Amino acid sequence: MTIFQILAGIFAVSMMYVVSIHGKKKTLSQTEVISWLTLWVFFIVIALFPNLLLGIVHVLHFSRVFDLLVVLALMILTVLVFGSYFSHREIKNRIESLIRQLAIEERKSKRKQP
C-alpha cells in the first residue's frame, strides 16, 4: 500500500464522517447521505484496488487508472458547481424579492396608519 492510498483512505473516511454529521443534523436528507457515503466508499475501494478499473480504462482508451479518476472527479465537480451556481442564483433572487417586497409592504402599512 502506498502513501497516496493511505492518504486517500484517510481523506475519504474523514469525508464520510462529515457526511454522517450533516446527516445527524438533518442538513442532508437520508438519500443524500446514502449517495455521498456510497461515493466515498467507492473512492476508498478504488484507492485501495485501482486495478478494478483496468477494464474500463482500456475500453475508454485511458493510459492510466489515475487519468480516468481525474476525469471522473472533474465531471462530478462540474455537476456540483453547475448545481450550486443555479441554486445560488435562485436563492439570491428570492432574497432580493423578499427584501424589496418587505420594504414596499412596510411603507404601505405606515401610510395606512393615521
Place this chain on the structure above:
Amino acid sequence: MKSVASETWVIIPAYNEEKYLGRVLAKLQKYTAKIIVVDDGSTDKTTVVATECATHVLTHRLNLGKGAALKTGCEFAFSVLGAKAVILIDADDQHDPAELPAFIAALATGQTLVLGVRTFGSEVPWLKRVGNTLASVLVKFLFGTYIPDIPSGYKAFTKSVYEQLRWQTTDYAVELEMSIKTAELKLPFTVVPIKTIYHDFDKGMTMLDTLALLKQILAYRMHL
C-alpha cells in the same frame, strides 16, 4: 386628468449617504415634493436624514445594490402611488436638482424616456471620457443604437417604458442594462444635457469598473 408633470415622482437610491443626502433633498425640495428615497440597507443614519425631507422612505433590510433599490422605488411609485413617470437621481450630490424641470418639461411634451447626458469637459479624466465613449460605441455596434453617457444615473421614464425596461441587475450595472434594453427594443428617447459634477469623494467608475462594464456588454450580447 392629471398631467404627467403632476404625477412624476423622484426616486433616490441611497446607501450610506447620510453625509450628502440631506443636501440633495434640500435642493430637490425647491422643485418637487414628490420624493421617494430607497435606503438600500444603510448602516449609517441615511434613513433618519431621508425621513426628514422625503415624502416616502422605503428601507431594504439588507444591502442589495442600486439596481434593486431602483426597482423597489419604481414599483412603489407606479403600483402604489399611481405615478405616471419617475425621475431617477443619485444620492451622492453628483446630479443637480436644478435640472429637474428640464426632465419634467421633456416628459410633458410626450417623451417617454429622457436621458441625462453629461457634457464632459477637461475636468473629467481622459480615461473616463474614453471609457464612456467606448461603451456607447460598443453598444451601438452590438445593439444598433448609440446611447450617450451610459453610466449616467440621471434619467426619467414613464410607466410604459419601465414595463419594457424592467431590469434584472441588482448592482451598478443597472444603467448598462437599461441602456442595452433601450437599444435592443429601439425605445425612442431624448437627451437632456446635465452638468458634470465630480467631488473629491467621487465614487465614480474606475478603470477596473470600465473593464467590467465592457465585459458585461458582451455578456448581454450573448444573453448570458
